[in-house]
Amino acid sequence: MAGILSGKKFLVMGVANKRSIAWGCAEQIKAQGGEVVYSYQNDRLEKSLLKLGLAEEEMVECDVASDESIDAAFDQVKEKFGQIDGLVHAVAFAPKNELVGSILNSSREGYLTAQNISSYSLIAVAKAAQEKELLAPKASIVTLTFIGSERAITNYNTIGIAKAALESSVRYLARDLGKTGSRVNAISAGAMKTLAVTGIAGNKDLLEQSRSLTVDGVSVSLEEVGNCCAFLLSDLSTGLTGDIIYVDKGVHLS
Template identity: 40%
Template sequence: MGIMDGKKGIVFGIANERSYAWYITQSLIQQGAECAYTHLPGAKMERRVRNAVKELGNEDPWLMSCDASSDEDLDAVFTKLGEDWGKIDFVVHSIAFADRQFLEIGNFHTTTREAWTQALDISAYTLIAMSQRAAPLMTDGGSIISMSYYGGEKVIPGYNIMGIAKSALEHTTRYLAAELGEKNIRVNSISGGPLRTLAAMAVGGISEMFDHQANKAPLKRNITGEEVGNTAAFLLSDLSSGVTGEIVYVDAGFNIVGL
């Protein structure tokens, strides 16, 4: 018996076996869920996701190409999912992008209009784009989560434009939760601590973030992918049926510390 028994949904954001989305999927599968996946366009990207998902025991996954900045791609994914599964119960939004040229310590003020627009579009707007397509498929209600970071609330040198995108993502979470609640669709975000992933390695000063977190967090360590995965499974399950519009920290307590 798992807390996700009988539930089906889609996971956006597996790049490899180190992705937050991979750990989230691991917990979801362990708890009984059935997952569909997307990959960035291209045979190499497809192969990577296929291999990562195989590690989780899924040899023949529901898998489609999707650049989330394309409305056409998102339409195609949710239309096909509706045709194949009829209804879904959850969506995992675990994607973000910013031009790494603007993720260097000290160069936030050099951010271009183009870099800003692209980062906000892919990292925050896509939560709305996915939710508006998922909602009609969530006929028995549903749960949507995204991944945020403390750099959306406080200045973390090097996080730069991604911090602005996370602020937008977190408040988007609240507005979506307020509107979709009457359909019994819940929307929450996890503010996760730093984890060594492809996306994290693009952020200037990431090593300092790991060291600082391990020194200052109440638990005196960094968090694991499994810890985020398990919290995601809770938020996507009926165990959290009264929770919506929240930003849930999985950061070893780092966010409570002032000094």
């Protein structure tokens, strides 16, 4: 099908199931005529992707905690697909005991894990993609963030701090990858019920609060986030880089 991403190929990182934001992004990339290759964290997640109907040939394993794993994954992507026109980084993690109560309960280890997986991993994948000349000219990188980066959201804690670092990384990466023609942006999505969110204590309240702060009382959908992602990956947004785009139906206005 012809669309704003026709003839383009993208790596989508972070599908766990059909509720994943990465899945919402992949669906809209395909709806706009783009081709998608998926990366999954480990064997367990590979099974989930197979359940979603994806074929082995469409996916590679990539644990973003490991440079070796990123290297091997990107070699495989290049071998199978040649250069790609961009990637979606929809990956985050913090140990469950970091996502409850006071930030004063945060441990050094938990904090560093959150930073490693949820923030440094964007730099790590951008770096590997550039070193391996995986990115085609005018490539676009999109990551996912949350308003907990700038507000002290209940129980969001170390992930919020990691998201602040992630958003800053977007700006530095935009500056440096811009020299070779690539763009980097983040979508700050409204709260949605995904596997990652169920790890946050009191996630029902978080979801309900986010819904109630939208301009029309209806939470943002996967499709709406995916559509913005497709736009950011397309040549319609070549003037945008280093930005954080709110796709939260106005939650950030309150």
